[in-house]
Amino acid sequence: MGAGKGARGARRGGGRRLVVKIGSSTLTTSESKIDYAYLERLADQIARAREEGWHPVVVTSAAIACGLERLGIEKRPHDMPSLQAAASVGQSALSTAYAEAFAQRGIVTSTVLLTRRDTADRRAYLHARDTFDRLLDLGVVPIVNENDTVSVEQIRFGDNDTLAALVACLIEADLVVILSDIDGLYDANPAVHPEARLIRRVEAVGPEIMAAAGGAGSTVGSGGMATKIKAARVLMVAGIPLVVCHGRREGAIVDAARGEEVGTRFVAASRPHEITPKKLWIALGDAARGALSVDEGAKAALVAHGSSLLPVGVRAVEGRFESGDIVDIKDGSGYLFARGRAAFSSDEAALAIGRTRAQLQANRLLSSLAEKPLVHRDELVVFE
């Protein structure tokens, strides 16, 4: 079982699956109020996509903005209980607004609220997957958000781009459309560089693309372009294309679904990897505790041969982590090209790196570290 195209179709019924993510900055007006007229137009587009054979799932932000509006609070508070209370009020208002707008077009909606923990283990992941399958079989359009009311820092996605990517992998989507407040990915942040140019097509997310997306986002959104690129990287590897476009562009969803030129299209890898639940969790679920910097030979082994990472190819260890923690894996230029679960603690890794298996075995103190790779291939996601 995995999110790669190979596994697709075996479990699910007919029809193509579409995840549409609507950012806070798109769903709210300039006064940070829910834009109900926009919601109507969105419902029209979702109805059209359904007529064209798609099964849409909507990942929506703006529960907090909506709650603050309902509570008459004009200035966004900073403390968690206030934000979580606002999310609780807002989510119910948001669900009602979606239900009413979609019902007018004969569409039944449901509310799915997820936390990172809900997909952390295989059983929870499969449960969530089966529920989505059944909802789509029933012709329902699930409306998904993070469960902000109970999500504390340790179990929080924080941005809905990551959540949308997770949902897309979970349901084995055929396309993701992220609706934002900007036309797509520019070669630099246009808020700072007005001369920046729109990138129409991305075949691979390399260091330049990551650098272009490095800047912060709008005041209501939480991830900026950086979280969209991180989502894109995982989706591309999983074989799922992504379009990032302006949410207010007329017909954006339907045009993107028809394959027309809209915003920035991130093309799916021609040979997608199987993204198991464990790998998805490694790629999207948890923050990295540290990093391993590897040499060229090790990078080539990971990228071209899908090998495990052995201590001999590691040049440096950054941060403090325990065995089982998630670590970023960087090349010599500092470019983060993979992520994995470390089988050693940072202290053990620091002692083992640069040594061959034979050298580790020959050293009485380090011989136990010769028994396993530093990061096993089944616990490694390579983004190239």
Ligand SMILES: Nc1ncnc2c1ncn2[C@@H]1O[C@H](COP(=O)(O)OP(=O)(O)O)[C@@H](O)[C@H]1O
């Ligand atoms: N290279 C870039 N191209 C486009 N937008 C960028 C780039 N770098 C930073 N951004 C910022 O990202 C914002 C979109 O992200 P965000 O505000 O989080 O919106 P959303 O709510 O849709 O997720 C843009 O308005 C822009 O200011």
Ligand SMILES: N[C@@H](CCC(=O)OP(=O)(O)O)C(=O)O
């Ligand atoms: N889950 C939060 C929103 C998170 C958020 O703003 O995400 P994003 O739209 O990706 O910047 C809410 O509903 O208010």
